[in-house]
Amino acid sequence: MLNWIWMGMIVFGVIVAALLDQLTGSNGIVEGMFDMVKVGVVKIVIPLSAVMMLWLGIMRLAEKSGMIQAVSRFVRPVMKRLFPDVPEDHPAMSAMVMNMAANILGLGNAATPLGLKAMQHLDELNPNKGTATNSMCTFLAINTSSVTLIPATAIGLLAAQGIAEPYAIVGTTIGATLCSTIVAIIAVKAFEKMPVFNRETTTFAIKKERENLAKPRVISNFGKVILWLVGLLFIGIIFLEMYPDKRVELQETLGLREIAVQLDAQGASLDESEMEKDKPIWQRAVSAISVAAIPFVLVFFIIFAALKRIPVYEEFVEGAKEGWSVAVRIMPFIVAMLAALAMLRNSGALLLFQNLLKPILEFVHFPTELVPMALMRPLSGSGSQGVLVEILTNEGLSETIKYTAGTMFGSTETTFYVLAVYFGSVAVRKTRHALAAGLTADLAGVIAAVIICKAMFG
Template structure:
């Protein structure tokens, strides 16, 4: 399924970019794709390698100290129901507990190395090494449900935009993520029973050197000349494939005509279709939002520089900031302290646990490049603005704020893209506080599903995601609906 989705996102992004005029020149989608590929390696994979080494070392100490075993034993009744295929004492249980705990505390990227470690242990139990197991899908469903106790990211964005009382998103975000997590587990357990999601046997691959070795052996044992026939490539397509290729060809010819023809052609098409005003308004809103956010940051810096004493933050803020700041030190003290008390060679064990971190980061690089490059094309093409324009009447009828559609579509695809859209929404002066608080709840109630599936499955070489994507998107949908419902209930 991911093959079709990936190709569709690429085609849609390129065609819309050709229609609007973003295939080449300034702000082109190809430049965005190259930057996305660079970010995948330099901005995500390599920094993740360091985090992987650090957290895998800490996890090794927690295992040696017996802390994880105690936690798993405490949670075993719930874990046995969620993961019946995983033995109670298996290391996968402890790694999953650590990952989900980090997500609950809002530790953001610090949860990813622990999740990758859990996937490695789950792959050890997986009988079909190329297909996701039921335990893997359930685990990733919980990750995409993203149950959160402290939505610090959403609160930070609200504070940066100058919106007061950001703490008001805490309770609705907890409720929305609880709904999303429950829905994710129910979806994972339901979809795994469907015949189309049955695990498939692994494909047996012939090593690339095997054919060459056999040919060389045959040549060495005979004096007769051997004629080698090159394999013939067949270009026969089904009727459905032929129709699809014809549609793509026609669209590409149309895009090429707009790109190579006089500028008045594209201008006429956009004006006649009404898309010119939609694109202009969207770009102006983005510029205004960026200017407003920059102004607020400058004002905050100026206020901090001129203020003699900073105003004391409210008690709730001190407690939450302190709890977030103490979470990682508490884990480190627990891991090293208990392990040291039990006679564990803490430095050597930490290094042994960290050794595999870089290898995992290298394995996920191709998957990240493939996904982030296509998402950059889709994001910069203007496809979301056109979809927002097309779906506005239906969304107004359903009571879903049209202004949140771009955020709802981008959140499962790209975290950085969703942050940009959230900042734009929070700094728009024409939007009500209800829409802004709802946007913050929606951002904190969903997860970057495609990123999670790409990184986690790529780290263990899973090709067939089975029902993982359906379960993740179900969690996203439930989280979005719950976010809008609680936003209207509390802030409407």
């Protein structure tokens, strides 16, 4: 399916570009394509490889120390229903959970490497290499539904443009993402039963993995005390993040205030204090947890592994070595997808779609000002961010439209990019129903965003 869509995007882009005189020039499809593939390698793949090295090293420690199995036990009832083909104690389970947790907290830098690691584990259970399994499609559908608590990027753009109460989209985004996630799960489970997407599966690989799983080691009582102390330490850090004024008082008590001023932290602390006072306590809590989440995971996993006598440095390096090889595997897939997307965008095809859909959307009372966002969001993250900025800076648009655009941006995902990266990491070419489920989730998120924002903001 993806083969035909990719080919169609290129052919249609060239035809439209020829009709609209967009083949050459600074904004033509040729220059746009070359610029986009350069950006894909230099600004996406290479930085992503560095982040992947970090997180794959941490995941190596988690696997060796038995943390993977411990995490899996907590989420086994829900995950078993979503992924019945994956053994309960398989590393893929906890890798998927950690990826979803990172997405919920808005930790994009951590979510992608963890998601790629989960795909590698899922591919270990795949008896038909190169073809997506039901579990892979379900995992991708949930990812493209973009479950998140704090849409930090959208809120930042709203605040930068002087929109009143930018945090007002937090509730609408949560509502829209819940709708898109529910629809994604329903859609992917329905599509996998359709003959056009269905295929035979075997359990040979699953049984093999069950036999090879290592038993988690037992941690000592002293080690448990250390872990509790680490947990209490980060509870204190979260408290300080929620109440910056208290951190300033602690700095003064410990004689650290002068150093903080030298680090130019005084101005930032005062600004943060004023901003935090205007937020509800639950928003401050979520924001603080998001800030402390990555440091906590890094410290907790390393100490957990060290307490089990794992050589943490050597094992981290071994896991990090996988990062570059994964980046090399996904690079061709990203280049191919970005080239097609650039040709489609620069040709004027999206504007053509917008004009064709305008009468239908007006009939169903869908705001036509949001059509560019709805069309661009599944295709390009940077493109959809540019569309959002254009909407926010348009003084002729109501704040309801601007809140809705921010909600759409925060509650949907760049589906084509996600599929290219995740499936490319395990060389899956037959994506089956993953794209259909992802686009269905995107559509549900867009519709939910419009309905919820109309109800909330009028």
